[in-house]
Amino acid sequence: MFKSAAILGTGSFGTALAHIIGRQLDSVAMIGRDPDVAATINRDHRNPRYLSSASLPESVTAGTELASAAEHDLVLFCIPTSATRGTVEKLASLGLPKETALLSCAKGIERGTGERMSSIIQQGFPDNPVAVLSGPNHAEEIATDLATCAVIGCRDEELACGLQQLFTASHFRSYTSDDIAGIELGGAIKNIYAIAAGIAAGLGLGDNAIAALVTRALAEMTRLGVQLGGRVETFSGLSGVGDLIATCFSPHSRNHRVGNALGEGKTLEDAVNSLGMVAEGVPNTQSIYEAARAAGARTPIIDAVYAILYEDMPAARALSELLNRDPRPETD
Numbered sequence: 001m002f003k004s005a006a007i008l009g010t011g012s013f014g015t016a017l018a019h020i021i022g023r024q025l026d027s028v029a030m031i032g033r034d035p036d037v038a039a040t041i042n043r044d045h046r047n048p049r050y051l052s053s054a055s056l057p058e059s060v061t062a063g064t065e066l067a068s069a070a071e072h073d074l075v076l077f078c079i080p081t082s083a084t085r086g087t088v089e090k091l092a093s094l095g096l097p098k099e100t101a102l103l104s105c106a107k108g109i110e111r112g113t114g115e116r117m118s119s120i121i122q123q124g125f126p127d128n129p130v131a132v133l134s135g136p137n138h139a140e141e142i143a144t145d146l147a148t149c150a151v152i153g154c155r156d157e158e159l160a161c162g163l164q165q166l167f168t169a170s171h172f173r174s175y176t177s178d179d180i181a182g183i184e185l186g187g188a189i190k191n192i193y194a195i196a197a198g199i200a201a202g203l204g205l206g207d208n209a210i211a212a213l214v215t216r217a218l219a220e221m222t223r224l225g226v227q228l229g230g231r232v233e234t235f236s237g238l239s240g241v242g243d244l245i246a247t248c249f250s251p252h253s254r255n256h257r258v259g260n261a262l263g264e265g266k267t268l269e270d271a272v273n274s275l276g277m278v279a280e281g282v283p284n285t286q287s288i289y290e291a292a293r294a295a296g297a298r299t300p301i302i303d304a305v306y307a308i309l310y311e312d313m314p315a316a317r318a319l320s321e322l323l324n325r326d327p328r329p330e331t332d
């Protein structure tokens with residue numbers, strides 16, 4: 001179905017996905033901001049800045065011209081959620097054929113509007129087909145051919161099959177679903193719990209506490225995600241509990257690393273600056289906290305992370321307040 005693709009973003013995830021789909025397609029164009037990074041990718045078939053040890057197939061080239069996305073039949077959005085609307089508007093002003101399929105790979109919702117990335121992309125390209133990809137997909141592992149699975153959210157069956165075929169490799173298995181909202185919400189909300197799990201580890205809590213936290217996080221994610229438009233079963237799938245487990249327990253998770261630094265007493269600014277990559281949970285703690293308030297949802301874990309990140313509440317006090325809330329049944 002697809003012969004070529006453009007990947008917007010030459011960061012970790014763009015590089016990992018180029019590594020996968022570059023083997024399947026005639027040409028994959030990575031479109032970034034830094035001409036030196038692009039030149040090195042073209043010369044050495046490696047990204048010097050992100051996942052520099054991963055080799056990129058010969059079919060992968062790089063550049064900085066957004067307009068060149070129009071030459072491909074699929075465009076992947078692998079940029080931070082905070083950059084999505086601006087990039088969509090720029091690309092829409094340059095123009096894309098209406099057959100070009102658009103695949104959102106970012107995990108978060110927009111601050112202020114609460115909109116999901118697929119909606120923002122669809123607004124910019126009302127006639128183009130839009131799909132999403134999510135799951136337990138750490139770029140570091142994908143780029144070294146460690147096995148994983150993903151779910152493709154798409155309402156058009158033919159496109160879903162085409163994307164499923166594209167994202168099928170000996171070490172990469174993909175599933176399809178038409179619950180785009182549920183898939184995007186799981187991927188966005190879990191970032192906050194990865195920060196929470198990192199904070200718990202940084203505070204020196206044990207395995208029992210972190211298992212309890214992640215279990216209650218799943219209940220909270222499902223409750224909030226359903227209130228925001230997802231289907232309940234999607235949160236027990238790859239983009240829900242699958243990604244929650246990956247990010248809450250993996251040393252690769254940037255969100256977990258930010259949380260860990262906070263638990264150890266570092267400031268949010270230091271934690272984010274020392275990362276040098278995007279940790280979507282930081283802006284998404286604000287956007288999802290706001291969406292939860294607007295929906296009237298009960299979200300004690302998200303509220304605690306929000307208080308630590310944005311209201312200067314010491315992590316140990318937030319933990320104590322979480323544990324000392326009024327008792328309640330496990331399922332309600």
Ligand SMILES: NC(=O)C1=CN([C@@H]2O[C@H](COP(=O)(O)OP(=O)(O)OC[C@H]3O[C@@H](n4cnc5c(N)ncnc54)[C@H](OP(=O)(O)O)[C@@H]3O)[C@@H](O)[C@H]2O)C=CC1
Pocket residue numbers: 009010011012013014032033034049050078079080081082083087105106107108137138139140276277278280
């Ligand atoms: N890394 C992972 O394992 C996974 C990441 N994702 C999601 O993919 C998205 C991208 O993450 P990831 O690749 O890891 O992030 P990185 O921090 O590794 O890279 C971000 C990329 O986006 C570019 N970028 C940053 N700001 C802008 C902007 N304002 N306009 C255009 N481009 C910009 C950066 O350019 P520059 O290098 O020039 O700064 C860089 O190429 C996130 O939503 C993340 O949640 C999803 C699954 C897995």
Ligand SMILES: O=C(CO)COP(=O)(O)O
Pocket residue numbers: 107135136137138139191194243246247252253254255256278279280
């Ligand atoms: O979403 C991810 C893996 O599925 C990446 O998580 P981090 O952004 O926390 O590294």
